[in-house]
Amino acid sequence: MTARSDEGDVPTGAPWPEHERALEAGIDFDRANAARIYDYLLGGACNFAVDREQAAKILTQNPDMGYVCRANRDFLRRAVEWCLARGITQFLDLGSGVPTVGNIHEVALSHGADARVAYVDFEPVAVAHAREMIEGFEHVSVTRADMRHPEAVLDAPGVRDLIDTSRPAALLTVAVLHFVPDPELPSILARYREALAPGSVHVMTHGSADHDDPELAASTRAIQDGYRGSATEVVLRSRPQIHELLGGHDLVPPGMVDIVDWPEPTPGARPTGGYAAIATLP
Ligand SMILES: C[S@@+](CC[C@H](N)C(=O)[O-])C[C@H]1O[C@@H](n2cnc3c(N)ncnc32)[C@H](O)[C@@H]1O
Secondary structure, eight states, rough: OOOTTTTTEEEOOOHHHHHHHHHHHHHOOSSOOOHHHHHHHTTTTTHHHHHHHHHHHHHOTTTTTHHHHHHHHHHHHHHHHHHHHHTEEEEETTTSSSSTOOOOOHHHHHHHHOOOOEESOOOOOHHHHHHHHHTOOOTEEEEEOOOOOOOOHHHHHHHTSOOEEEEEEEEEESSSSSGGTTTTHHHHHHHHHHHTTTOOOOEEEEEEEOOHHHHHHHHHHHHHHHHTTTTOOOOOOHHHHHHTTTTOOOOOOOOSSSSGGGGSOTTTTOOOOOEEEEEOOO
16 A cells, blocks of 8 residues: 655555545545645635535634634744754654645745755645645655654655754654544654654644643633544543653653743733643653
8 A cells, every 4th residue: 555755655554444545545525634624724725615614613613723723833933943943954744734834944944054844744735735835945855644654654755865864853743643543653653753863852732631721621622523523533632641642751841831832921822722842852
């Protein structure tokens, strides 16, 4: 079984036949998915009626969802800048999504860095647009693959030939893991981290209902309800479960905090219910 990539076919392995069928089938016009819903909520045009209907359902459940998406995107930019400021210029971005304002390679290149960015996503619309956008960039690739297959992703030409595993890199899993319900997820992520050089970091945001504030917990459960019936339903994890996804590694201060509070509280921002953290790899 194979999935398309920039430079060839990426074997995706055997254990998830439903997803492999979806990959083979190409674009799913019948069911909304995370990539296109997120694009719509961010004001993009890479979405279909079915995605807009699902987004309307999510917004009915939680009218703040557009704000949550923008806050997540702002965090991603801050995290990339944080990495660049520490000399980390390579990014492996799992679940990279539809290109939108402030893409990682744009942020990285605007710093004048010799950046390398490997985008990975399994959604064909996101991948097609990303491929168009990166045309002409030498050190940027797009691979269509399911991130649950680390060996296939790491061995894809767009990743293997671009990311220098002898130098630190940032593994980005931003707003993707709550769409991945697999019990094996901790070991899948560990495999990616093992492939990276010491001094690398793992950047994450993740939806959670594990909050002291019951209203905040209810607001993220409402988002979860809004995604029901889509191709990418949401799994909310507790703080300890999210820390486990980071391999229990040391977290950069201030640790695991609301997305708007990393690395320091954004003035006037209300909490999103999503956690952000960056783990350092020994
Ligand atoms: C909400 S978007 C986040 C995009 C980007 N990371 C950001 O934070 O702005 C989630 C993305 O994860 C992708 N995704 C979900 N499950 C995936 C999987 N198993 N493998 C690869 N991509 C996946 C979706 O297709 C979607 O593009």
